Amino acid sequence: xxxxxxxxxxxxxYSMWPWWRSESRHxxxxxxxxxxxxxxxxxxSGTELAEMHLLTTLGLALRDTGSPQxxxxxxxxxxxxxxxxxxxxxxxxxxxxxxxxxxxxxxSQAVMFLTRARRARTRLGYERGVALTDILLGQEVLARAHxxxxxxxxxxxxxxxxxxxxxxxxxxxxxxxxxxxxxxRNIPAAEAALDTARLEFLAVQAPRWxxxxxxxxxxxxxxxDRPDDAxxxxxQAIDGYLLVDAAGADRVRGHLARMS
Numbered sequence: 001x002x003x004x005x006x007x008x009x010x011x012x013x014y015s016m017w018p019w020w021r022s023e024s025r026h027x028x029x030x031x032x033x034x035x036x037x038x039x040x041x042x043x044x045s046g047t048e049l050a051e052m053h054l055l056t057t058l059g060l061a062l063r064d065t066g067s068p069q070x071x072x073x074x075x076x077x078x079x080x081x082x083x084x085x086x087x088x089x090x091x092x093x094x095x096x097x098x099x100x101x102x103x104x105x106x107x108s109q110a111v112m113f114l115t116r117a118r119r120a121r122t123r124l125g126y127e128r129g130v131a132l133t134d135i136l137l138g139q140e141v142l143a144r145a146h147x148x149x150x151x152x153x154x155x156x157x158x159x160x161x162x163x164x165x166x167x168x169x170x171x172x173x174x175x176x177x178x179x180x181x182x183x184x185r186n187i188p189a190a191e192a193a194l195d196t197a198r199l200e201f202l203a204v205q206a207p208r209w210x211x212x213x214x215x216x217x218x219x220x221x222x223x224x225d226r227p228d229d230a231x232x233x234x235x236q237a238i239d240g241y242l243l244v245d246a247a248g249a250d251r252v253r254g255h256l257a258r259m260s
């Protein structure tokens with residue numbers, strides 16, 4: 001391919017990643033990102049900035065599929081950001097490393113990276129970024145059953161994200177608040193939060209999160225000793241997951257089987 005053509009490859013691939021993510025097309029997402037990275041190596045005009053962009057979105061796909069390569073990918077992004085003296089990219093890399101460790105169950109490493117990301121984003125005045133990091137920090141404390149600080153994180157994040165506005169991530173903060181309220185045994189408030197989040201996800205066309213809120217609504221109904229309602233929510237969640245996340249559908253089916 002001519003050099004001019006190579007220069008467009010990474011841009012085309014990078015521009016498509018939100019669609020792959022929304023549709024959970026991880027195989028194509030990863031394959032084409034690797035091809036785009038190869039095109040950068042062949043194109044002498046390729047930049048470290050382009051590599052950072054591609055590695056960041058590739059890392060998201062690798063993390064979604066549970067690949068250990070996600071950590072290596074985000075460490076590479078962090079190194080490139082530091083070499084470029086780009087504080088915004090460095091803060092993003094720290095955030096993604098924290099998110100990846102959190103998903104892998106590495107709590108102490110997750111908190112270390114997320115705390116550094118939050119501090120960096122605060123210095124930069126990046127309020128939306130601080131809110132996104134707070135959602136993850138809230139998840140970490142909720143996993144340790146510290147409900148009150150988790151609720152504070154989620155509520156503060158939602159307020160910022162509504163003001164930005166960022167409808168999708170504001171709904172995520174509300175959904176996590178709903179899950180925290182289940183742990184707090186405040187079932188009516190949990191159901192209200194989760195149902196509002198579900199409607200907000202429908203409005204922004206986020207099918208995987210619609211399914212997630214339905215699953216959590218099932219958990220709320222189960223915690224409220226309403227097994228028939230719980231089963232109905234779980235059935236709806238399975239239908240939603242089948243469109244975007246087969247593993248999610250299997251997880252809910254397994255839970256339904258244990259309820260029988």
